[in-house]
Amino acid sequence: MAKYKNHILVCGGTGCRASQGEEIVQNLGKVIEENSLENEVQVVRTGCFGFCEKGPVVKMVPDNTFYVQVTPEDATEIVSEHLVKGRKVERLLYTDPETQERVSESKDMGFYKKQIRIALRNCGFINPENIDEYIARDGYAALGKVLTELTPEEAIKVIIDSGLRGRGGGGFPTGLKWDITRKVEAEQKYVVCNADEGDPGAFMDRSILEGDPHAVLEAMAINGYCTGASKGLIYIRAEYPLAISRLKIAINQAREYGLLGEDIFGTGFSFDVELRYGAGAFVCGEETSLIHSMEGLRGEPTVKPPFPSESGYKGMPTNVNNVETYANIPVIILEGAEWFSSIGTEKSKGTKVFALAGKVNNVGLIEVPMGTSLREVIFDIGGGIKDGKKFKAVQTGGPSGGCLTEKHLDIPIDYDNLLACGSMMGSGGMIVMDEDDCMVSVAKFYLDFTVEESCGKCAPCRIGNKRLYEMLDKLTEGKGTEEDLTLLRNLSNVIKDTSLCGLGQTSPNPVLSTMENFADEYEAHVRHGKCPAGQCKSLMQYVIEAEKCIGCTLCSRVCPVDAITGDKKEPHLISQETCIKCGACYEKCKFGAISIQ
Amino acid sequence: MADIKLPAGKVEELKEVCKKLGNEGGELINALHAAQELFGYLPAEVQELVANEMNVSVAHVYGVVTFYSFFSMIPKGEHPISICMGTACYVRGAEKVLDEFKRHLDVKVGETTPDGKFSISCLRCVGACGLAPVVTVGDKVYGRVAAEDVKGILEEYK
Ligand SMILES: Cc1cc2nc3c(=O)[nH]c(=O)nc-3n(C[C@H](O)[C@H](O)[C@H](O)COP(=O)(O)O)c2cc1C
Ligand code: SF4
Numbered sequence: 001m002a003k004y005k006n007h008i009l010v011c012g013g014t015g016c017r018a019s020q021g022e023e024i025v026q027n028l029g030k031v032i033e034e035n036s037l038e039n040e041v042q043v044v045r046t047g048c049f050g051f052c053e054k055g056p057v058v059k060m061v062p063d064n065t066f067y068v069q070v071t072p073e074d075a076t077e078i079v080s081e082h083l084v085k086g087r088k089v090e091r092l093l094y095t096d097p098e099t100q101e102r103v104s105e106s107k108d109m110g111f112y113k114k115q116i117r118i119a120l121r122n123c124g125f126i127n128p129e130n131i132d133e134y135i136a137r138d139g140y141a142a143l144g145k146v147l148t149e150l151t152p153e154e155a156i157k158v159i160i161d162s163g164l165r166g167r168g169g170g171g172f173p174t175g176l177k178w179d180i181t182r183k184v185e186a187e188q189k190y191v192v193c194n195a196d197e198g199d200p201g202a203f204m205d206r207s208i209l210e211g212d213p214h215a216v217l218e219a220m221a222i223n224g225y226c227t228g229a230s231k232g233l234i235y236i237r238a239e240y241p242l243a244i245s246r247l248k249i250a251i252n253q254a255r256e257y258g259l260l261g262e263d264i265f266g267t268g269f270s271f272d273v274e275l276r277y278g279a280g281a282f283v284c285g286e287e288t289s290l291i292h293s294m295e296g297l298r299g300e301p302t303v304k305p306p307f308p309s310e311s312g313y314k315g316m317p318t319n320v321n322n323v324e325t326y327a328n329i330p331v332i333i334l335e336g337a338e339w340f341s342s343i344g345t346e347k348s349k350g351t352k353v354f355a356l357a358g359k360v361n362n363v364g365l366i367e368v369p370m371g372t373s374l375r376e377v378i379f380d381i382g383g384g385i386k387d388g389k390k391f392k393a394v395q396t397g398g399p400s401g402g403c404l405t406e407k408h409l410d411i412p413i414d415y416d417n418l419l420a421c422g423s424m425m426g427s428g429g430m431i432v433m434d435e436d437d438c439m440v441s442v443a444k445f446y447l448d449f450t451v452e453e454s455c456g457k458c459a460p461c462r463i464g465n466k467r468l469y470e471m472l473d474k475l476t477e478g479k480g481t482e483e484d485l486t487l488l489r490n491l492s493n494v495i496k497d498t499s500l501c502g503l504g505q506t507s508p509n510p511v512l513s514t515m516e517n518f519a520d521e522y523e524a525h526v527r528h529g530k531c532p533a534g535q536c537k538s539l540m541q542y543v544i545e546a547e548k549c550i551g552c553t554l555c556s557r558v559c560p561v562d563a564i565t566g567d568k569k570e571p572h573l574i575s576q577e578t579c580i581k582c583g584a585c586y587e588k589c590k591f592g593a594i595s596i597q
Numbered sequence: 598m599a600d601i602k603l604p605a606g607k608v609e610e611l612k613e614v615c616k617k618l619g620n621e622g623g624e625l626i627n628a629l630h631a632a633q634e635l636f637g638y639l640p641a642e643v644q645e646l647v648a649n650e651m652n653v654s655v656a657h658v659y660g661v662v663t664f665y666s667f668f669s670m671i672p673k674g675e676h677p678i679s680i681c682m683g684t685a686c687y688v689r690g691a692e693k694v695l696d697e698f699k700r701h702l703d704v705k706v707g708e709t710t711p712d713g714k715f716s717i718s719c720l721r722c723v724g725a726c727g728l729a730p731v732v733t734v735g736d737k738v739y740g741r742v743a744a745e746d747v748k749g750i751l752e753e754y755k
Contacts, residue, residue: 015725018738052727201684203724238630238667239720277630279665282721296625296653298664357685357726364727395684431684445687449721455664558745560697580700582693582744 004042006083007061011124013048013210014203014242016056020072021045024056027075035079047211049124050365051111054094059106059124066106067092097361097383111362111381116343118351119167119327120367123211128246131253134214140259142330143218143225147267152182152226159226159329161337163349168194168285168322169400169426170502171348171415181227181309181319189229190318191220192308193326194290195236195243198282199398200449202429204353205323207365209236209243212327213250217260217273219326222333224271227319232273235290239280247275282399282453286501287312287320289455300457301501322427324353344370348414358395358431359386368413375409378432389434393517397426399446399453400506402513403439422513424506438535439518440525444472446510454503461504464495468511475522476536478529485522489515534596537581541597546571548593555585555594603642607635611643615650622653625661629668638672674709674716676754681731683722690743691730695719697747698732714754 010016010025028043049057054068058078065088067078074092081087093102094109106112117123126133134140146155160175181189193216197205209216220232236244251273254260262270276294283289284299291312293299312318328350332340341349348370354377357363361383368377374394378384385391393403402423411417415425433442447469456462471488474480492508499505515522524530531539544555544564549571556564556572563579566572574585574594586594614631618624628651632643639662648655662668680686680695695717699705702715709716725731728740732750739750 014723015727018723018725018728018731018740052725055727198721200682200721201686201726203722203726206724239723277627278667279626279630280667281665293626296623296651296661298660355726357729358688363685363729398684429684431688433688437688442688445684560700560745560748580696582697583690584743584745587743588745 004040006041008041008043008078009046009059009061009124010043011047011049011055011057012045012128013052013055013207015048015052017242019056021056023072024058024070024075027072028079031075031079032083035084037079037083041079041083044127045129046126047123047128048207048365049106050115050120050207050367051106051109051362052365053361053363057124058092064105064107066094066104066109068094110383111364111366114372114376114381115367116351116369117367118331118340118343119208119324119353120211120365121331122215123207123365126212128211128213129249131214131250131257131259134212138334139214139330140218142333143221143259144265146222146225146333147265147269152228155222155226155333156182158333158337162332162340163337163344163347164325164328164332164340165348165415166322167324167328167352167427169397169424171425174321174325177309177321178223178226178319180307181229181317184310184317186317188231188314188316189227190313190316191223191227191229191232192287192290192294192313192318192320193220193232193234193323194285194287194320195234195240195323196278196285196290197237197240197323197427198285198453199427199429201357201431202355202398202427204355204365204428206237206240206243208323208327208353209240210246213243213247214254215330216247216323216326217250217254219329220273221260221264221271222329223319223321223326225269227317229317229319230270230272232271233276233294233313234273235276235278235284235294237278237280244275244277251275281455282449283455283501283503286503288501290320291318298455300455301503303500324428345412345414347416352413352425352428354428354430356382356430356432359389359434359437360384360432361386370414371412373410373412374404377413377430378409382432385432385434389436391432392435392437393433393439393442393514395423395431395433395442395510396429397424397506397509398429399449400424400502400509401426401429402509403433403442403517404513405517422509422516424509436533436535438476438531438533439514439521440472440475440531441533441535443511443514444469444476447472447507450503450507454507458498458500458504460495460498461500461507464491464499465504465507467491468495468508472511475525476531477538478525478536480526482526485515485526540581541576542574542579542581542583542586542594543597544572544574545593545595548591550591550593552590554588554590558584558588560584603636603646608646611635611646612650615647618651620650620652622651622657625651625653625658626665629658629662633668638669640670671707671709672713673718675714676734677716677718679718679720679723679733681721681723681725681729681733682719683726683729685722685726686730689729693744694730694732694742694747697744698751701747701751715751 289299551569
């Protein structure tokens, strides 16, 4: 790496690639050659920088200038101005929304200030397709240390003392799980990485695999040494082609370097990793289903105990951990348990990665210490609510979690606090909602998901969730009754108490939490046949206020079904029969003349 | 069941893949991924073939194929359209976009237009939440799609 004077890091995460990240890399390469700089400047595709809202992101090293929303056409100017003349391209710098000043380094941006990066330490810094860059940042040093200096018991003790808990949702103490797997006697044991990431709207695990695949491989090998397993399996969603390809490259490079395979570091320890593909079933994120799926079966869960640590893949002891859990391991081994446990709250140590999305200004991937408040995440890091609207709710924990509201904003985020407010940590999806979101519809959205994803093995989940969905649908049609509300609550509790696996046991949470926190909204739907947010199509209509309409014809041009009529400079009219309530006109009107009734 | 009308070359290729997987039932899902890659979808004939090669019953294969949403038993359109229905896209209006696609093409989710050109499916989070709502047509990703953009997107492929 040393021979280049400058590096240009281009985000190669899925989000930025979808907005022409690849073309940027190619154009930069071309322009650099045209300027005969190819021996001085290297263009590197990295993992996700996190600031997806402002992507594609390009970072200049060594001066750390951070360019946002770069297009392929900007390549010429970046090279001719920044590299040749040494002048920053002002117009590509991030503008602080409050001060309106240009900010050139990420450390000075509100989005990054409160973040601490442990699991994401290498994402956006290294080329994930080059093992040397990982090694240059202390990669595989933790594996070396564990294999040559520590016994499995000692290494597990470090993990136990660090207080690390599973990041896949449940929050089970990781060291303890390893110790259980270690103690079971068996001919063959397995180490599994759960990369199924089924929560819709969450992309933490994928970003780690895309940006730092070796961290996960290294941690799995450490886990193998500690538990006595020689085989590792990564169960990854087939919908993640980029992560799969980077993992394949990483596995091959690690094998070439002797960091996977037989007799690693000459210690006699052997460990290898293989990939297994998911096929689009959310329930396969549950560990017993995941194991069945790896065995080529339908991914249906089974009752625990026995836990996978005792009897898992092919009936052998199997240690299942989440991607982000693994990503923390090498750092903990190198920096020590004390360092790790000094970050976070009393019972939740370290950091948590969240995929912040929805109606928030700075959508992206963030990592904050446990104990950070929701307010800091949404307003300081997330930059507040989009389009100056009012904050209404934040959903954590995906389909298993709940919707929290204004009054929860100052609670420090950790496993136990979120559970106590009726939500959960989950894997780290965090969706922000504003005044325009109808909470009954949101609950219905999650139930729709659950109904589709329920494996159907047990009746409470298979049938109960369907009934919940139907009742919610009735409410959004304005046909709900008071009795439905009671029924909704009772049935939710029955499903929670009697379902076989975690999916059914948590699926009513979105319903219960919205009923608890937004009771008035449910009542408005039932008693007054009104949707206060104006989202439920059966309960609203778009109307043009004649006094405000100047007849600019913009609305009639965007309407996809020609429901709007009116002459130029005359007030327009929406035909309620033809209107499909898509809201296109409402969003386009510059005069606020269209209202929801 | 229907006579096998599958292209012989692809059948051989699939048999080869199954052999590499050890013709062993535990590798069924990998075999089905390969089969879908080769044939584009998994009609009954392909399922029978996989069952034979992997030494499991056809019923078992059918059970697995229908369990996982990634596997499809009907051919996709020439331009498969996927609308992301992850939560982030949902709260930014994905449902309205989906409705527009359905209305223009007059097919439901999971169906293909009679001329075989377009098919609509929903997927859960492509992970480009910064671009929500997201639509993909084939390999092309469209970000920040609004209902009124739908017509234009379809025009590109007509
Ligand atoms: C319905 C359901 C879905 C789950 N999905 C995931 C997932 O996508 N990723 C994950 O790591 N864990 C998921 N889990 C949790 C796993 O069962 C398991 O607890 C976890 O992988 C253990 O790893 P950890 O201790 O490192 O968190 C899910 C659990 C349930 C009940
Ligand atoms: S709770 Fe739902 S997903 Fe879990 S076993 Fe029962 S039916 Fe299947």
